[in-house]
Amino acid sequence: MQLNDIFITDTREEYDVIIVGSGVTGGWAAKEFTERGFKTLMIERGRKVEHRKDYPTEGKGPWEFPERTKVNNLLIEQQYKQQSRSYAFNDTTKHFFGNDRDLPYSTAEGTDFNWIRGNQLGGKSLTWHRQSYRMSEFDFNANKADGHGNDWPIRYTDLKPWYSYVEQHAGISGNRDGLPQLPDSESLPPFEMNSVEKEIQRQFAQIYPDRPMVIGRCAHLSVPTEYHMQHGRVMCQARDECQKGCSFGAYFSTQSSTLPFAAATGNLSIAVDSIVHSLIYDEATNRVRGVRVIDDNDLSTREYFAKVVFMCASTLGTTQIMLNSTSKAFPNGIANSSGVLGHYLMDHCYNAGAGGFVEGYEDEYTSGRRPTGIYVPNFQYEPSRYKKHYVRGYALGGGASRGDWRGKAHGDGIGADFKTSLTRLGSWYFGLYAQGEMLPRFENQVSLHPTKKDKWGMPQLHFNVSWSENERLMMEDCAQECEGMLKKIGVQNINSFVSTDHNPPGSAIHELGTARMGRDKKESVLNGYNQCHDIPNLFVTDGASYCSSATVNPSLTFMALTVRAVDYCAKEMQQRRI
């Protein structure tokens, strides 16, 4: 891949397609359009990150970092206060997180929102948690079934072939479990459960037949196919240091999986350090013509033009740009005749769980750092399975592992025997935690702040988002259920927790909604092909398009939505309807 040839700054060319964003969805859109022969410009607000070359912390031991992977507290205070709330933020990964000093936002009084950023080529595809699950027919039907939110304009069968398509290319490891609530992927072999997990899986199957426990499905090459290896990707080495970048190309990222294919076509150009300010809209034809861009470094402005624009800038990035694109026809944000742009913001609620110690298995240990855990899919996936006092449900993540010095450091002990005990294996610990669905609510809104701007002159986002009573009740219930499940299988010294008050929305980094799909243009921004109802040549295929959050991690679904939207758009362009 000769990346240097494809980076551009100023151009007078009119492209077929502009893609705003280079993360999970932007990378897919670029691959799909360029492979179909369309001249495509990918625009990224952050810097260039080249596969392998720009993973400066990869392979380093903790002793090679000044504070042994911890981050200087002054630096956190001044530049990473929000970002440091992410589990994945540390000194080995902080170069792939945004800098809060430059990326301010505000929250309504009495509310909080945790906005985690990844502004570089590849976006958050470099740092994502890689869990990959299909949404089920129950998920696509959920809003209709219980009346919360609007009905998805598509169903599982619409997306099914596109899931298969992206899975085969990206490489998704997992078991084929045959569950209606968690449709199987076209998967590579699963990662192995350890012996404690296998025993717990067996016990859960007996006690809770409706709560099957499966191995987590993840975008890792557990066993790569010939296809993957031909394209420079090899087997996952089980380092589980993925957020530093992976030169083995063993997990899906823009750099490892989609960008090389797009670049190889010769149809791709990339503009980095280019912050999209707004879309250029032509009222006479009711089409977008391109985008206005501010240069990240010298704050100069420039414009790029294309026949079609795909918004893949992340849920909140996309919505910020659309809200900032005003005209006589669209005074409240482009393609916003419905007025719902910015509304129905969702995340997942990861705010409950329980864990405890498992006796025995002292003659067993594990080797390698498995990049996934165990998973209990949502067992309250249709109204007849709901609890009485709240709607929807939660999946459970978790896993079993043996303790080490990190836990033992809290204990009493001085001297040689204590030192030896720190180096030895601790007891087995098994934990479960909630991955709860968050309801789509009109009140959960992100808007442009009326006066505050960032250093590029972009209006800051203003969040007014809170957990509803439904999420609170769900988390209370989940903590009790987890504790009960662990008790039933004999786990000892169980601790359960509810952290809804501590972790605000945004903390799961699954921002969804704000430009939702729908059949009715009066109550949605996008149609069933992620195309704006109001403007035919403008598409949104990232998480902004979601009608409901479901419980599964969203990335695999927006990959599938993106490739389906590109296929539709390409045909529309060939038919000259766009």
Place this chain on the structure above:
Amino acid sequence: MSASNNNTPQQLNERRWFIKRLGQVIGATGAAALATTAGVSSALAYTPRPDSAAKDGAVLTKEQLITLRDVCATVLPKTDTPSAADVDCHGFIDHQLSQCHSVDEQQLVVDILEAIEAQSEQVHNKPFSALTHAQQTQLLVDLEALNGFVASQKVQFKFLKQLLIFGYFTSEIGATQALVYQAVPGGYKGSIPATPSTRSWGSLNYY
């Protein structure tokens, strides 16, 4: 880069693995170059020094550093692997306190080091560093058992002790010799045999 000359056999072995596996993807020359640039640069890292207790540190005085050095050597003494003092945990703690901890947390460490000295003077009429190893050990055992110390001092000591243990097992010797370091495990195995003497992995996803 001079750091690459000081690698332990384990580390060199891990790097060979890394290069070999990477070489399957991007060719041996590229892999070697990558492993050199991405794998061993330690210019910015806290570098253990033999003389951390010879002068004032960033937070602690020379006297406090001497006490801390001997606390390190007492909590995690030399066995078949070097002690915490041997890997300059005291210098690391002083550095870490200055970089990653609040003034209040820095004070916890100062206070407990002063308390250890005071107790040593009171019981033995000698500074902590002049005690025999057995006396030093007994004094810290007494601290955790609240003999001659109060509960709030144990809280201070626990904070220091966790920093000490973190410093030891994230040092190169702690992670690769006291524990077993797998830079590139090569895959996941859900069950391997273990005995009471099996050492845990020093290579972790999060520290």
